[in-house]
Amino acid sequence: MKVLRTPDEAFAGIDDFPFAPHYAEIADRQDGTALRVHYVDEGPRDGPVVLMMHGEPSWCYLYRHMIGPVAAAGFRVLAPDLIGFGKSDKPAAKSDYSYARHIAWMRSWLEQLDLKNITLVCQDWGSLIGLRLVAEMPERFSGVVLSNGGLPEGGPAPRAFAIWRAFSKWSPLFPIGKIVSAGTARGLSQAEIAAYDAPFPDSRYKAGARIFPSFVPFENNVAVPDQKRAWQVFDQWTKPFLCCFADQDKITRGGESRFIGRVPGTAGQNHRTLRGGHFIQEDDPQGFVECVLEVAGK
Known part of the structure; x- marks a missing residue:
């Protein structure tokens, strides 16, 4: 596959993202293409892992207000850029992407770093990919904090x-x-908007962002059987699972009802509603951090 890499200078003007870049090279499991994954890695290397996964069409910049406070609390915070986003490599053709391929890419990265005792923090596509990783490797995960996302298994x-x-x-x-x-309640500054545009110098870099919504497994999507198998894991999941959805997200509002009561690990958790829109990391990062520390500290 043809792979694009956003030049480093595209990110030079971002002044509110003080985190050193880290990179890992993975091999695509279908054709062997080498792909570079960018990630933030902050906090003590021997601390419990908090994995913050972004979604569509953002990158790990989304978590910039949360990484520092969670790392300061003694956790090792990792925030990767999905392939096709941020500082990670970007296959140029829409046909190079699939839901299954995204999961395989992130699984390769996670296994290469040999991450364990992980609290997954996820939103949007961070949940569609992250929750599938939990279902495939439950022994590596100790808890889940979910906001404004889900694990659709068909339906309208x-x-x-x-x-x-x-x-x-x-x-x-x-x-x-x-x-x-x-997708925020507060609206972003021009500098913040520019930071989200930075990974995509022109339309050639946007194939992954363009195709992502088509992969969400509603209706008779090809991924529905895999989603149902993942739900078999969560139907038995007893580790902490906390939902903190936003009050102003038109797309996922009320989505916590699909988890609370069905996933055993949701019992006894302090589920709450955060104040903001779809990108709650921008609107209520402090509230989201409190949820993360509550689960990761157990």
């Missing part, structure tokens, strides 16, 4: 999501920074 797509899916597929313009800003 919510209207708001169907509109977003059509936009991502057909709109001639795909202004990523403005899209993220529109």
Whole structure:
């Protein structure tokens, strides 16, 4: 596959992301293509791991207000960029991406770092990929903190999501920074919008971001059987599982009802509603951090 790599200078103007870059090279399991994964790695290397996974169409910059406080509490915080996003490599063709491939890429990265005792912190596609990783490697995970995401297993797509899916597929313009800003309650500054645009110097770099919404397994999506197998794991999951969805997210609002009561690990957790939109890391990072520390500290 043809692979693009955003030049480092594209990120030079970002002044609110003080984290050193780390890189790991993985091999695609289908054709062997080498792919570079970028990740943040902060806090004590021997501390319990907190894995912060971003979604669509963001990158680990999304967690910049959360990484420091969680690392300062004694945890090793890792925040990777999914392939196709941020400082990670970007396959150039939409056909190079699939839901299964994304999971395989991140599993290769996680296994290469040999991460264990992990608290997964996830939102949006960070949950669709992260929760599948938990289901495939439950022994490596000790807890889950979920906001504004899910693990769909078929059924109709919510209207708001169907509109977003059509936009991502057909709109001639795909202004990523403005899209993220529109998904917040507070709105982003021009500098923050530019930071979300930075990984994508031009439209050639946006194949992954464009195709992602089409992979969400509603209706008769090819991934539905795999989702159902993952749910078999979560139907038996007794480790802590805390939901903290946002009060103003039109796409996932109420999504915690699919987990609370069904996943045994949700029992006794202090589930709560955070204040903000879809990208809750921008609107209520402190509230999200409190949820993370509550689960990771158990």
